Amino acid sequence: MTQQTPTVNPWSDDDNSAFLxxxxxxxxxxxxxxxxxxPLLDIPQSGRVLDVGCGNGGISLLLADLRPDLSILGVDFEPKPLEDASAYAARNGLKNLTFEQGDAHNLKYEDESFDAVLCQTVLTHVRDAQTVIKEITRVLKLGGVFFAAEYTDSAMSNYDNVHFDKRGEDWYREYYRINLLFMKGKKALGRGDNTIGVRVPLLATQAGLDVYDVRLNDRAMHVFPPYRHEKQRNYLELVKTANIVDNDEKWLRLDIETVMAGGGTEEDGCWFHHAIDSAGIVKAIEEGTFTATGSFPLYLTFARKP
Ligand SMILES: C[S@@+](CC[C@H](N)C(=O)[O-])C[C@H]1O[C@@H](n2cnc3c(N)ncnc32)[C@H](O)[C@@H]1O
Incomplete structure (x- = not known):
């Protein structure tokens, strides 16, 4: 197989929007x-909030629903998810939200203009997380709060009945070897750093913020037939969406491109892409046999501008 011209832009992809x-x-x-x-964020009444890398609105929409008094602005460099977020807000009568395009490395807002700045799974994708956190610090008011929910690649703490029995020591060795190449390639291509979650507290401190708490998100995935509970059905839908067949091989191309940028071969990229048996997962879901337990740990950093 020869490598085709890159590249997928994951953030404007429809399947990925549905997933997010x-x-x-x-x-x-x-x-x-x-x-x-x-309560830990303690955003003042009628405060102004910025959601950096808001995508389809994720955390902005959640916050807007719970705190209608806030004025929330979401910024992202991709127009498509922003349209999606605006449409969702309009459909759900959320009036305290605005979305606009912009680059997190160079925020177009005045110094000290927000009571809180949030970002969720964004710092792992930006070219230079340190610059983004400095920008966030600049636009925060004195006493304002920075909240980041970011992951660090944690490969294999999850169980599912499609893969578990098929993976031996050799598989894990290969997986970790190529995963490191993937992470190196992601950095080399300026597409982020999968180790950032655990380092946000340090980066925030270096930017002059006072880190007052670090926690984890709390939800654990658990899906067991007959999927009686809504949480289980939500996960099933998510897993199915994430494993939608890669018809035009765009995700395969992205994996190959990234692994090769990290020093691996095309075969490494193919192996890595197929390490997840997407077709097997979708089949098990359709047959009603899919079983899984696991988590997607997000490191939550709470920091205040002194
Ligand atoms: C994994 S998505 C997270 C979206 C959203 N925060 C959520 O939790 O659903 C990452 C988002 O970061 C955005 N992004 C990446 N680099 C960016 C940058 N330099 N400036 C603004 N947005 C950026 C992408 O366009 C994408 O929407």
Whole structure:
């Protein structure tokens, strides 16, 4: 197989938009978000909030629903998810939200203009997370709060009945070897750093912020036939969307391109792409046999501008 011209832009891809929309239902137990996260953020009444890399609206929409007093602005460099977020807000009568295009490395807002700045799974994708956090610090008011929910690649803490028995020591060795090449390639291509989640507290401190708490999101995935509970059905829908057949091989091309940029071969990229048996997962879901337990740990950094 010869490598085709790159590249997929994952953030304007329709399948990925559907995935990101669904994902919001699975990161958090909403009581945890409302009763633990919101009090820790302590955003003042009628405060101004910026959601950096808001995508389809993820955390902005959740916050807007719980705090209608806030004025929330979402910024992202991709127009398509922004249109999607605006349409969702309009459909759901959320009036306290605005979305606009912009680059997180160079925010077009005045110094000290927001009471809170949020970002969720964005710093892992930007070219230079340190610059973005400095920009966030600049636009925060004195006493304002920065909240980041970011992951660090944690490969294999999950169980599912499609893969578990098929993976031996050799598989894990190969997976971790190529995963490191993938992460190196992602950095080399300026598409982010999958190790950022655990380093946000340090980067925030270096930018002059006072980190006052670091936590994890709370939801654990659990899906067991007959999928009696809504949380389980949400996960099934999410997993199915994430494993939609790669008809035009765009995700395969992206994996190959990234692994090769990290020093791997085309075969490494193919192996990595097929390490997840997407067709097997979709089949098991359709047959009603899919079983899984796991998590997507997000490191939550809470920091204040002194
Ligand atoms: C994984 S998505 C997360 C979207 C949203 N925060 C959520 O939680 O659903 C990453 C988002 O970061 C955006 N992004 C990446 N680099 C960016 C940059 N330099 N400036 C603004 N947005 C950026 C992408 O367009 C994408 O929408």
């Amino acid at each position: 929309r669904l994902r919001m239902k699975t990161f958090w137990n909403f009581d945890y978000f409302e009763q633990i996260i919101l």
